[in-house]
Amino acid sequence: MAKSSADDAELRRACEAAIEGSKHKVSLSIRTVKTHGTWGKSAKLGRQMAKPRVLALCTKAKGQRTKAFLRVLKYSNGGVLEPAKLYKLKHLSKVEVAANDPSGCTFTLGFDNLRNQTVAPPQWTMRNIDDRNRLLLCILNICKDVLGRLPKVVGVDVVEMALWAKENKPAVSTQSNQQDGASVESAVTETELKVNVEKELVSQAEEEDMEALLGTYIMGVGEAEAFSERLKRELQALEAANVHAILESEPLIDEVLQGLESATNCLEDMDEWLGMFNVKLRHMREDIESIESRNNKLEMQSINNKTLIEELDKLLEQLSIPSGYSACLTGDSFDEALMMQNIEACEWLTTAMRGLEVPNIDPMYAKMRGVKEKRGELQIIKSTFVGKASEYMRCYFASFVDFMLNDKNYFSQRGQLKRPDHADLRFKCRTYARLLKHLKILDKNCLGPLRKAYCASLNLLLRKEAREFANELRSCTKTSKTQTVWFEAFTGSGQNVNSADTSTVSDAYAKILTIFIPLLVDESTFLAHFLCFEDPSVIDSKKAGSNNGDNDDDLGMLDIDEDDSKSSKNSVDFAALNESLQDLLDGMQVCI
Structure with missing residues (x-):
C-alpha cells in the first residue's frame, strides 16, 4: 500500500497549528484538490482550475456530546496552512462519487444547510482510490459513531469499501526478545488475528471440558481403534436411552396431543366467534356512520335554524311598531309640546316603509304574506296620520291668521x-x-x-x-x-x-x-x-x-x-x- 498523506505526521501538526484555539481534535488530515463541476451534466474535469487544499476531520467534545466537523484549509502565499471553510458533519446528507471521472477519485459532499442550493458544491479530487476510501470511510465512521446515522452514498459500492477496509487494516508490529543473539520480528495483522479467532469451532470452556473428558481415558496412541469402538458403543447406549425415554414419555405426548386438539377446537370456536363479531362490528360501523351522518345533518340543521331564527328576529323587529311611535301615529294630538315625538314617529315610519321595499329587503322576504300585510298596515297608518296632520295644520294656520286679522x-x-x-x-x-x-x-x-x-x-x-x-x-x-x-x-x-x-x-x-x-x-x-x-x-x-x-x-x-x-x-x-x-x-x- 502506497504511503498516503493521511499518515503524514507533519501535515497533522500543521493542521493542528492552523486551527489552534478552536479546541478541535484532528482525527484525519489529507491532501486533496478542489475542482468545480456542473449539476446534472457529465462535463470533463477542469484540471486546469484545480486548487490544492487540505481536508481535516475534527471532533470537539462538549459535555457528554461530541460534535464532528470537516475543515478545509488552504495554503497561503508563504506556503502556510490557514483555515478556509468549516462544515458541520451533522448537516452532511449525501456523498456522491463523480461518474464523469474514470479514475473514481472525484467526489462531492452535499450539505443540506447551504444557503444557495442552485450553485453546485465543490468537487474534491484525491490522488488515488486509497486516499478517497480512507477519507470516505473516516467520514462514515465518524457519522455512525458520533451522529448515529449515515449519509446517503451514491456512486460507490459500500461492500467494496468494506472489503477494502478489511484488506487495508494497519499492521500490529510486535518485537520478541533477542534469542541466540538474533532479533525476531513478526508482523501479524489485526485481520489475521480476527480471522483465526473466527475459525475456532469451540469456545475455551468447551475445550477445557473436552480435555477433562479425554483425561478420563488412559490410552496410548495405538489404541485409537479401541477408543473408536468404545465411542460407538457409548453412542448406541445413548441412542437406546433416548428411545427408551421417548417411549416412556408417550403418555405425556398423548396428553399434549389431546391438549393441542382441544386448543385447536377452541381456536376454531374462537374463529367462529370472531367471524360473528366481525359481522356485528361491520353492522355497528355502518350504524355509527349512519348516526354520524344524521348528527352532521342535525348539526347543520341546528346551525341553519339558529341563523333562520336570527333573521326572523331581525324581520320581526323590523315589522313591529314601537308603542311610543304607534301612539303618536294613531293619535290626534299635534300640539307644539308633542311635535318632536311626532317628527320622530314620522322618521321611523319613513324608514320602516323604505325598509320593506326592494332592494332594502330581500326579494324573498318581500313576497311573504306577513311583510305584505305589514306594508298595508303601514300604508293605512301613513294615510291616517298624513290626513290628520294636514287637516290639523290647515286649521291651525287658518285660525292663527284669522286671529291676527x-x-x-x-x-x-x-x-x-x-x-x-x-x-x-x-x-x-x-x-x-x-x-x-x-x-x-x-x-x-x-x-x-x-x-x-x-x-x-x-x-x-x-x-x-x-x-x-x-x-x-x-x-x-x-x-x-x-x-x-x-x-x-x-x-x-x-x-x-x-x-x-x-x-x-x-x-x-x-x-x-x-x-x-x-x-x-x-x-x-x-x-x-x-x-x-x-x-x-x-x-x-x-x-x-x-x-x-x-x-x-x-x-x-x-x-x-x-x-x-x-x-x-x-x-x-x-x-x-x-x-x-x-x-x-x-x-x-x-x-x-
Missing part, C-alpha cells in the same frame, strides 16, 4: 309706517316646518290643500296690511283737492300739474314699494321653503352639512345665492310654485 292691537299699535312684523307667524311655522318635510316624503300630494289654505289666509293678511299701510300713508300725505291729477302724472299725460303735489305722491308710492315689494319677495321665498317646494333630499343634505342644528329649522329670510339656485333649479315644482304664488299675491296690486 281680527287683532285690533296688531294694526293699531305699530306706531310709525314700518314693515309688518310676521315674527310670531314665522315662529309658529318654524315649529311645524320639519313635520311638513316628512309629510311630503310620506305623501307629496297632501301639501296641495295645505298650500292653498296657507296662501289664502296669508293673502288676506297681506292685503289687509297693505290697505292699512296705504290708509295711514294717505292720512299723513297732503294732496290737492283734485284726486285724479296725481294719478294722471304716472300715466304720462301732457297736462300741467303742480310739481309739489306730484313729488308728494311719488314719495308716498316709493315708500309703499320699498316696504311691500321686499316683504312680498320675502314671503314668496319663505313660502317656497316652508311648504317644501324643494326636493326633501336636497334639504336633508343641507341639514346634514350644517354644524348647528338650530339653523336647520330657521325659516326666516333665507340667503339664496347663485349656486343654491342652480343646485335646486331642477328640484322645484315651478308650476305648483307659480300657482301658490298667484294665490298668495292675488289682489295685492289693487291694495298697493
Whole structure:
C-alpha cells in the first residue's frame, strides 16, 4: 500500500497549528484538490482550475456530546496552512462519487444547510482510490459513531469499501526478545488475528471440558481403534436411552396431543366467534356512520335554524311598531309640546316603509304574506296620520291668521309706517316646518290643500296690511283737492300739474314699494321653503352639512345665492310654485 498523506505526521501538526484555539481534535488530515463541476451534466474535469487544499476531520467534545466537523484549509502565499471553510458533519446528507471521472477519485459532499442550493458544491479530487476510501470511510465512521446515522452514498459500492477496509487494516508490529543473539520480528495483522479467532469451532470452556473428558481415558496412541469402538458403543447406549425415554414419555405426548386438539377446537370456536363479531362490528360501523351522518345533518340543521331564527328576529323587529311611535301615529294630538315625538314617529315610519321595499329587503322576504300585510298596515297608518296632520295644520294656520286679522292691537299699535312684523307667524311655522318635510316624503300630494289654505289666509293678511299701510300713508300725505291729477302724472299725460303735489305722491308710492315689494319677495321665498317646494333630499343634505342644528329649522329670510339656485333649479315644482304664488299675491296690486 502506497504511503498516503493521511499518515503524514507533519501535515497533522500543521493542521493542528492552523486551527489552534478552536479546541478541535484532528482525527484525519489529507491532501486533496478542489475542482468545480456542473449539476446534472457529465462535463470533463477542469484540471486546469484545480486548487490544492487540505481536508481535516475534527471532533470537539462538549459535555457528554461530541460534535464532528470537516475543515478545509488552504495554503497561503508563504506556503502556510490557514483555515478556509468549516462544515458541520451533522448537516452532511449525501456523498456522491463523480461518474464523469474514470479514475473514481472525484467526489462531492452535499450539505443540506447551504444557503444557495442552485450553485453546485465543490468537487474534491484525491490522488488515488486509497486516499478517497480512507477519507470516505473516516467520514462514515465518524457519522455512525458520533451522529448515529449515515449519509446517503451514491456512486460507490459500500461492500467494496468494506472489503477494502478489511484488506487495508494497519499492521500490529510486535518485537520478541533477542534469542541466540538474533532479533525476531513478526508482523501479524489485526485481520489475521480476527480471522483465526473466527475459525475456532469451540469456545475455551468447551475445550477445557473436552480435555477433562479425554483425561478420563488412559490410552496410548495405538489404541485409537479401541477408543473408536468404545465411542460407538457409548453412542448406541445413548441412542437406546433416548428411545427408551421417548417411549416412556408417550403418555405425556398423548396428553399434549389431546391438549393441542382441544386448543385447536377452541381456536376454531374462537374463529367462529370472531367471524360473528366481525359481522356485528361491520353492522355497528355502518350504524355509527349512519348516526354520524344524521348528527352532521342535525348539526347543520341546528346551525341553519339558529341563523333562520336570527333573521326572523331581525324581520320581526323590523315589522313591529314601537308603542311610543304607534301612539303618536294613531293619535290626534299635534300640539307644539308633542311635535318632536311626532317628527320622530314620522322618521321611523319613513324608514320602516323604505325598509320593506326592494332592494332594502330581500326579494324573498318581500313576497311573504306577513311583510305584505305589514306594508298595508303601514300604508293605512301613513294615510291616517298624513290626513290628520294636514287637516290639523290647515286649521291651525287658518285660525292663527284669522286671529291676527281680527287683532285690533296688531294694526293699531305699530306706531310709525314700518314693515309688518310676521315674527310670531314665522315662529309658529318654524315649529311645524320639519313635520311638513316628512309629510311630503310620506305623501307629496297632501301639501296641495295645505298650500292653498296657507296662501289664502296669508293673502288676506297681506292685503289687509297693505290697505292699512296705504290708509295711514294717505292720512299723513297732503294732496290737492283734485284726486285724479296725481294719478294722471304716472300715466304720462301732457297736462300741467303742480310739481309739489306730484313729488308728494311719488314719495308716498316709493315708500309703499320699498316696504311691500321686499316683504312680498320675502314671503314668496319663505313660502317656497316652508311648504317644501324643494326636493326633501336636497334639504336633508343641507341639514346634514350644517354644524348647528338650530339653523336647520330657521325659516326666516333665507340667503339664496347663485349656486343654491342652480343646485335646486331642477328640484322645484315651478308650476305648483307659480300657482301658490298667484294665490298668495292675488289682489295685492289693487291694495298697493
